[in-house]
Amino acid sequence: MEMELREKFEAAGQGGVFKYFDSLCDAERDALLAQLGQVDLKELGGLVDSLVLGNGKSEAFDFSGLEPAPYKILPPDKSSDPEWSEAKRVGEEAIRSGRLAAFVVAGGQGTRLGFDAPKGLFKVTPVKGKSLFQVFAEKILSASRKYGVSIPWLVMTSHINDARTRAFFEENNFFGLKKEDVIFFKQGLMPAVTPRGEIILEEKGKIAMTPDGHGGCLRAMFRSGALEELKRRGIDCISYFQVDNPLVNIIDPYFLGFHILGKSEMSSKMIPKAYPLEKVGHFCMKDGKLCVVEYSDLPKSYQEQREADGRLRFVAGSVAIHILDRGFVERLGGGASGEGLPFHRADKKIPFVGEDGNVVKPDKPNGIKFEMFVFDALPMAKDPVVIEGARGDEFSPVKNAEGVDSPATCKADQKKQFARWLASVGKSVPLDADGIPSIDLEISPLFASCGEDFVSAWNSLETKPDIADGMYI
Ligand code: UTP
Numbered sequence: 351m352e353m354e355l356r357e358k359f360e361a362a363g364q365g366g367v368f369k370y371f372d373s374l375c376d377a378e379r380d381a382l383l384a385q386l387g388q389v390d391l392k393e394l395g396g397l398v399d400s401l402v403l404g405n406g407k408s409e410a411f412d413f414s415g416l417e418p419a420p421y422k423i424l425p426p427d428k429s430s431d432p433e434w435s436e437a438k439r440v441g442e443e444a445i446r447s448g449r450l451a452a453f454v455v456a457g458g459q460g461t462r463l464g465f466d467a468p469k470g471l472f473k474v475t476p477v478k479g480k481s482l483f484q485v486f487a488e489k490i491l492s493a494s495r496k497y498g499v500s501i502p503w504l505v506m507t508s509h510i511n512d513a514r515t516r517a518f519f520e521e522n523n524f525f526g527l528k529k530e531d532v533i534f535f536k537q538g539l540m541p542a543v544t545p546r547g548e549i550i551l552e553e554k555g556k557i558a559m560t561p562d563g564h565g566g567c568l569r570a571m572f573r574s575g576a577l578e579e580l581k582r583r584g585i586d587c588i589s590y591f592q593v594d595n596p597l598v599n600i601i602d603p604y605f606l607g608f609h610i611l612g613k614s615e616m617s618s619k620m621i622p623k624a625y626p627l628e629k630v631g632h633f634c635m636k637d638g639k640l641c642v643v644e645y646s647d648l649p650k651s652y653q654e655q656r657e658a659d660g661r662l663r664f665v666a667g668s669v670a671i672h673i674l675d676r677g678f679v680e681r682l683g684g685g686a687s688g689e690g691l692p693f694h695r696a697d698k699k700i701p702f703v704g705e706d707g708n709v710v711k712p713d714k715p716n717g718i719k720f721e722m723f724v725f726d727a728l729p730m731a732k733d734p735v736v737i738e739g740a741r742g743d744e745f746s747p748v749k750n751a752e753g754v755d756s757p758a759t760c761k762a763d764q765k766k767q768f769a770r771w772l773a774s775v776g777k778s779v780p781l782d783a784d785g786i787p788s789i790d791l792e793i794s795p796l797f798a799s800c801g802e803d804f805v806s807a808w809n810s811l812e813t814k815p816d817i818a819d820g821m822y823i
């Protein structure tokens with residue numbers, strides 16, 4: 351096996367991975383060979399040519415004919431709007447009949463937050479300090495109880511955090527969910543390379559492998575057998591969300607209903623951008639296909655364009671909330687149709703073995719990793735649907751340690767949501783000058799996980815709690 355791999359890697363210009371091979375012990379050699387055996391040199395060679403050395407560099411994105419994507423506008427009151435009510439009816443029927451699974455992508459490195467554990471373990475709620483995973487689990491559990499059905503939860507991890515993530519669920523007794531309803535699987539890996547396209551050795555006997563991006567979930571679902579398991583359970587709709595957003599409405603009958611009524615293969619939620627240059631992807635139409643154009647790719651003049659009435663033209667921000675059709679994932683993730691997601695390059699700090707043979711931890715990006723993005727599947731989806739969501743009820747991610755999208759902003763947004771729910775039943779919460787509740791309060795997803803459910807749950811309480819600092823229901 352060694353000779354065969356050596357030849358292959360040398361022929362591909364990647365012989366450097368054997369630089370220290372002779373100095374390794376047997377176990378280290380075996381481990382390195384096993385790692386090398388997993389590398390798809392053909393795929394890697396193509397990526398190095400196009401994304402690193404620029405040989406096959408595609409032309410710059412052509413913006414001609416780029417239009418804003420249409421979407422279902424959120425009415426002031428969903429429950430009394432005939433179209434949205436019908437969607438809810440259809441969505442609820444599908445949930446009750448067991449057609450829906452939840453799916454969190456949690457394989458990322460979370461470097462910006464700088465938390466020394468998988469991000470799902472991060473404590474995020476204002477009073478109880480529940481972890482992100484606990485919040486999601488309770489939302490799923492509450493929906494399972496409401497609709498009288500098990501809702502399986504797929505959890506995608508990566509080699510960086512798989513063991514710790516699984517252990518956390520075990521330690522917490524799966525937060526009340528049935529163990530067999532939580533399905534873990536690991537995403538794929540891609541070798542990281544130098545700016546010259548050579549695979550980086552992060553130790554003498556180990557190549558640097560990084561997770562292949564959230565878009566890697568399509569093939570990981572297929573390869574791991576998770577998709578087959580969903581099929582066995584009669585599930586055809588997959589509610590996709592990211593690990594950093596505790597506000598996400600995971601089991602949303604309105605969204606599911608629109609997805610089903612539209613016969614959509616991949617549906618998305620948009621929220622209107624808060625300001626023209628907000629750093630989100632933009633839902634657009636290009637050559638008749640729905641796509642997401644990243645803020646970094648969309649010229650400023652487009653991001654700032656306005657309609658005659660002053661509204662932002664490219665207003666639909668992507669918040670990484672989707673419903674995927676199982677057959678669609680099978681088609682793309684299985685690769686049988688020849689369709690697949692493109693890779694993008696990301697420049698990162700990657701530890702490497704220096705000239706003296708010691709490991710160097712660089713302080714600026716020195717290597718390139720390859721990632722797929724899930725929204726790149728949209729142009730390949732038939733009849734994709736986009737619906738509007740309310741930011742305050744859907745989106746407040748924990749990305750950075752401080753500033754925007756941080757634990758502090760997320761906590762404030764959770765408290766604001768809870769205060770709005772209380773206001774809807776006539777209870778007012780004291781606010782500070784920025785409109786953020788000045789007391790800590792928390793409402794468990796097991797009590798209510800959306801405003802509509804909160805009203806009925808509150809009305810059925812015999813004794814209503816006082817609004818006070820530390821309130822938890
Ligand atoms: P981010 O874009 O926030 O990336 O991921 P990240 O790696 O978690 O964090 P930074 O950029 O290093 O700070 C968005 C979502 O996609 C998942 C993350 O876990 C998060 O839920 N993701 C990202 C994966 O599952 N796999 C990946 O390879 C990358």
